[in-house]
Amino acid sequence: MNTVRQFTFKNPHPDGDTGMVGAAIAQWLESRYPQAAAEFLGLFAHTADDGAYSIAGVGSEFQVESRKQGDTLHLCLKHRGSVLREVSYALAGRDLHEEVFGHAAHFVYGARVLLMGTHQLPPSTMLLGGWRCGTHPDEMQEPLIFTIPRIACHVTREACVFTLLGDESDADIIQAMSDLPREVSPSTPLKIAGRRDIPECRDYIGALSEMIASLSQEANDKVVICREVRLFLQSAVSPVDLLLMAASGKPAKYRYVFRWLDGEAWVGVSPEMLVSKQGANIVVEPLAGTRKGSDAKDKSERYRQELLNDGKEIEEHETAARMFLDMLGQVCEPASIQQLESRGIIDLGYVQHLKSKIAATLRPDCNVFHLLAAIYPPATIWGKPVALSGERIRRHEHIERDFFTGGFGFFTLNDDANFALAIRTARMTHNEVRVYAGSGIVRRSDPYREWLETSNKMKPFLDNPYTVYS
Structure with a gap:
C-alpha cells in the first residue's frame, strides 16, 4: 500500500x-x-x-506497459518494476490501434481496482503517457505506455x-516553491552542426506525384504523408529547454515532454486536441486545412481568406470532420453528438488551420479507451478510407513515425482524460533532433505546395530565436 x-x-x-x-x-x-x-x-x-x-x-511509481509479440498483446501493471497484474490478449488481425485500445479498455478496469483499492490511490490520480502510431503494425513492439510519477x-x-x-x-x-523563477527560458541555444531532409525535396515530390495519380476524385479519398528533418547538434540540450525554444511564439493548445528510462525524449507544441473527457462529456477538435501565417496583419488576413475559400483545404477539413462524426456514433449517445463549430480558424502565427469542434456524451458502458478505439487514427493524421490509407502510407512514406501522430496526455483513475494529437513534435537524443510534419493529400494537391506546408509546420523547431545554424 x-x-x-x-x-x-x-x-x-x-x-x-x-x-x-x-x-x-x-x-x-x-x-x-x-x-x-x-x-x-x-x-x-x-x-x-x-x-x-x-x-x-x-x-x-506505477506503470502500464504494453508489449506486442507476433499475434499476442501483453499488458502489464508494474509497481517500481514489480509486476502487479499481467494479461495477454490474442490479436485477431484487424486494425491494430482498435485492438490495442479495445484490450486496454478491458485491462484498465482491473488495474483501477488494484490502484484505488490495494494501493489506495485517489480517483483523481493521473497516468501520464501516450501511444505510438502504427503505420507499420508488424514492426510495432510497444504500442502504448502510461506512468504514475x-x-x-x-x-x-x-x-x-x-x-x-x-x-x-x-x-x-517547500524550497522548490520559494525558488521558483517568474521567467523561464532555455539555458542554452540549439546549435545546429548539420541538417538532413528525409526524404529530400525531389524524392518527396516524386513520391507524392505518383501517389496523387492513384487517388480517386471522391471527396473522401485522402491520405496523410509525413516527412522529417534531422538536426545534428553541436552540443546537447535538455528536453525542457527544447520545449521552451519551440514554445517561444504564440502559445499552443498543448506543450509536452515525455521521456522514459533516460532514452529519447519526445517534445511537442501540438495545436490539436484529439479528445478531452470530463465525466461522460467528451470533446474533439479536428484540425485540417492549412495556410501559412504571418506576423503582418494584412498578410495574415489575406492568408486567412485564402484558407476559407480554398476548395482543396475545405475538402480536406470536411473529410476529417465527417469521419469524427461517424466514428463517435459507435460509442456515444447518438442524440448527444453536436457539431459546435465548423471551419473556424486557429492562427498559430507560423500557420493557420481550419478547425471544427464536436461534443458528445459517452455511453455508460464505455471508458476512454473504448473511445480511442473508435476515433483513432483520425483522418487528420491518417486519411480515409482507413485501411487503404495505411497501405498508401507504407508504400509512399519514408520515415518511422513512432510517437509522432500518436497521442500524448493523461487519463485518471476515474476516467477523465485529455489527449493531444502528437503533431508539431520532435524526437531528441543527446546529439540529434528529428522534427516531423505531415500534410493531407487529396486529388487536388500540389506536391511542391505540400512540401512548403510541411516546412511551415516545422518552424517552431527549425526557426525560433534560440536556433543557431553554424
Whole structure:
C-alpha cells in the first residue's frame, strides 16, 4: 500500500503562463531528482478558453506497459518494476490501434481496482503517457505506455499541488516553491552542426506525384504523408529547454515532454486536441486545412481568406470532420453528438488551420479507451478510407513515425482524460533532433505546395530565436 502525501501551495505567478510554471517545476525536479527523472520525465500543459493547467512529474511509481509479440498483446501493471497484474490478449488481425485500445479498455478496469483499492490511490490520480502510431503494425513492439510519477505537480492559475508517492523530503518541495523563477527560458541555444531532409525535396515530390495519380476524385479519398528533418547538434540540450525554444511564439493548445528510462525524449507544441473527457462529456477538435501565417496583419488576413475559400483545404477539413462524426456514433449517445463549430480558424502565427469542434456524451458502458478505439487514427493524421490509407502510407512514406501522430496526455483513475494529437513534435537524443510534419493529400494537391506546408509546420523547431545554424 502506498502512502500518498499532498502539499498545496499558492501559485506564485497566478497571472503568468501555467505551462511555463510547469516547465520551471519540471526543470527543478529533473535537477533535484536525476535518478527518478532517468526513470520517467513528463510535462503536459494544456491551454484553453475555460482555463489552463500543467502537470510535471518524475519517477515511475506505477506503470502500464504494453508489449506486442507476433499475434499476442501483453499488458502489464508494474509497481517500481514489480509486476502487479499481467494479461495477454490474442490479436485477431484487424486494425491494430482498435485492438490495442479495445484490450486496454478491458485491462484498465482491473488495474483501477488494484490502484484505488490495494494501493489506495485517489480517483483523481493521473497516468501520464501516450501511444505510438502504427503505420507499420508488424514492426510495432510497444504500442502504448502510461506512468504514475513518484513525484508530480499539478499547476493551475490558483495553486501548485504536489503529490508524493515516495519518501522525498517535504522540505525540498517547500524550497522548490520559494525558488521558483517568474521567467523561464532555455539555458542554452540549439546549435545546429548539420541538417538532413528525409526524404529530400525531389524524392518527396516524386513520391507524392505518383501517389496523387492513384487517388480517386471522391471527396473522401485522402491520405496523410509525413516527412522529417534531422538536426545534428553541436552540443546537447535538455528536453525542457527544447520545449521552451519551440514554445517561444504564440502559445499552443498543448506543450509536452515525455521521456522514459533516460532514452529519447519526445517534445511537442501540438495545436490539436484529439479528445478531452470530463465525466461522460467528451470533446474533439479536428484540425485540417492549412495556410501559412504571418506576423503582418494584412498578410495574415489575406492568408486567412485564402484558407476559407480554398476548395482543396475545405475538402480536406470536411473529410476529417465527417469521419469524427461517424466514428463517435459507435460509442456515444447518438442524440448527444453536436457539431459546435465548423471551419473556424486557429492562427498559430507560423500557420493557420481550419478547425471544427464536436461534443458528445459517452455511453455508460464505455471508458476512454473504448473511445480511442473508435476515433483513432483520425483522418487528420491518417486519411480515409482507413485501411487503404495505411497501405498508401507504407508504400509512399519514408520515415518511422513512432510517437509522432500518436497521442500524448493523461487519463485518471476515474476516467477523465485529455489527449493531444502528437503533431508539431520532435524526437531528441543527446546529439540529434528529428522534427516531423505531415500534410493531407487529396486529388487536388500540389506536391511542391505540400512540401512548403510541411516546412511551415516545422518552424517552431527549425526557426525560433534560440536556433543557431553554424
